Amino acid sequence: MSEMKNQLKPLPFLVLLLIFVLLVAGCSNKEAAKETSEQEQGQEELKDPEEVGYPDEITYWGELIPNVAATSKSLNEVAAYQQLEKITGTKVEFKHPSGEGDDITEQFNLMTASGNLPDVIEYDWRNVPKGPDNAIEAGTIIRLNELIENYAPNLNRYLIDNPEIKKMVTTDSGNIYTFPFIRGDESLMVFLGMIIRQDWLDKLNLDSPFTIDEWEEVLTAFKTEDPNGNGEMDEIPLVVQLGDMKYIGAFVGAYGIHAQFYNDNGTVKYGSIQPEFKDFLETMNSWYNKGLLDADFAAYDSKLMDAKVTK
Template sequence: MVKKMRVLTSTAVVASLMVALLAACGGKEESPNTANPSPGTGTEVKEAAYPKSLTYWVSLNPNAAVTMKSYNEIAAYKELEKVTGTKVEFQHPPTGQEKDQFNLMLASGKLPDVIEYGWNAAPKGADSLIKEKRIIRLNELIEKNAPNLTKVLKDNPEFRKMITTDEGNIYVMPFLLGDPLLSSVNGPALRKDWLDKLNLQVPKTIADWEKVLTAFRDGDPNGNNKKDEIPYTYTINPENETDMNHLFVGAWGITADFFQENGKVKYGPIEPQYKEFLTTMNKWYKEGLIDRDYATTDGKLKDAKVTGSQVGSFSAYAGSGIGRYTTLAQPNNPNFALVGAPYPVLKEGDKALGQYTLPFTGLGAAISATAKNPEEIVKWLDYKYGQEGHMLFNFGIEGQSYKLDNGYPKYTDTILNNPDKLPITQAMAKYFIASWSGPIVQDKRYIEQYFTMPEQRDAQKAWMGADHSKVMPPITLTADESSKTASIMNDVKTYRDEMVNKFIMGSEPLANYDKFVQTIKSMGIDEAIKARQAALDRYNNRK
């Protein structure tokens, strides 16, 4: 698990406001031993020279796109313009075309001043992009012109290690999760009303799950006198490796992708435990415990199945899953209730792998090599890491989107009970960016209030108990490693996803699993593992 972050000390002004990310409800002042960073002072940047104008490329978040065409319309950015005098021309790529537009932009060399992106998805690593004069190294610029971020990195060396490349370059003003509470946000969820009706407990082991799913299949928990319940439906998402964040496969101590074990990189689908996982999933599928149509169930159909009392369990986010489904279903079914379950293990006392997002995942704002005033841009970006900027971009406008209650910034009904009936995330998007990302330190008090239901908060606590020690840190492949292994992994993932579904559904006998492993090896997986091992070794040697 990522080591807990040390709190950043600050000035008397900051102490009076107490916006440290682990502030307790009720606004009590933190002790120096609390384990999260607060923003910098914000006082130094007030006297800094800000750019008069800049161009800023960034994806338009879907929650913002509902009510606006540009981030210029976000209240926090409006206020930032008032404070700094900087006029920003936001450039938003068309929705769904972000990756292609990003690659075309880099290839053309016609770059905006600031590029905000998930740089781990860039075709080349940051070191290569710096050498090719697409973006610039920020180390010295941050030290000289970004006192707030400098303090965050000084007091949290693990942050600095994560945002620094193997060659020692800091390349973005980063998006950082300021508390472990922000790192575990999804996991297994079940119909609590079904469990209660059948006198069942929340499952903890794979055997418990099989018992519960069987009861869901046979016990008519939806009460319509039909055997039409779907005990569990898979979530097929290429970004989350077959199913969301290691649910079930994590019980065998592996993932469906790369993971590390005692410093050694492994690829889950070729490990012996993966066959055991597939054997169990195949058994459940044959017995009708898994949705027979999971492979063709899109988001809308899944929504209909869940809210229509067909599905008994699934992977869920606390917000868009537990919260949204409860809100959608209860008007027609007041008894509808969901409960988060811990990630399952093979036997009690074990620790399963589960979802965990590292404090830095490559998201951040880089400055292009063609920007004429990088010093001023760094100072402008640094405002968000200071006291005022932190509050502004995590909570919005005091008196409008939040009010201080004994030092604790509480969202108003403008956010939590929006008069225009906007969902919380869309209401948030009109005022600040904490509900997605950006060059800020995300405050845990945002998520404490976003999860308005006790069952959301309880689910998060259950999910946080998973083992995170095998999560791969934010390694960076060299240009050579990336070019050699990119096509390998494209082929491997396509083949893996196709075969996993066949194994689960029984169209491919599990007797052919060894052939499956050999095929993946013939595609070059050992070279891909070797590249990631070298990258992990370099990461572990970073200062």
């Protein structure tokens, strides 16, 4: 206490300091009030979602990706979207641009320039002319900051608790223009992998395989024990495009490496030149020789892959 008393300033200085603090606080409050007022003026009236309900009909513009286009002319033909219409009572009219790449970009630009916009546009807004901030200013899309603060409490709390993530999803002008998909949990880190026939596993009383040895055991059973029940050994145990690094990575990871570039404790490595990759190739060669890997794997494209899986 004695040291603190010795450091006290003379009374006149304290009075001046107090006046200065009050002036600064007053200015700050005025600026804050002004900023709040400006935000309120530019903010539409927010309503309770329960009061709004679902619309009777909406139009939805978005690219029809090749995997869907191979079997359907529109997302209206996809069973999942038909079920959503039943649940919500909302009829969705999907509008899909034709062509790909530059053709879709040109159609998007013409649509936005016309001002005749659908209710929903699915697009990579990072690539719009002059960026998403300009799209917000032009009225093509809306700023989501206030909507998130008022109606997305979980996301809002996450962004407050993780300012580095909030910075990543916010433009330089301070706008949030999309709901981010944040891979914050381990379960979200995996987005590609193998698909296995659960009905075949059930019929042969097998568990889902996890290790390479377990995979070989299951694939061998698929080949030799007639899981499709037609009395013939015509099953294809494994269909995979080995030229596609995304898919072979499902097996390469069992050898402690990645298929392409990866970070190994601070050292950048390329998986395909590691000694473990040779072990992986030897396993694939063994599976091929045993008939576990489809003999046509080297000729696969997406159409052949679809034909093999669906038949």
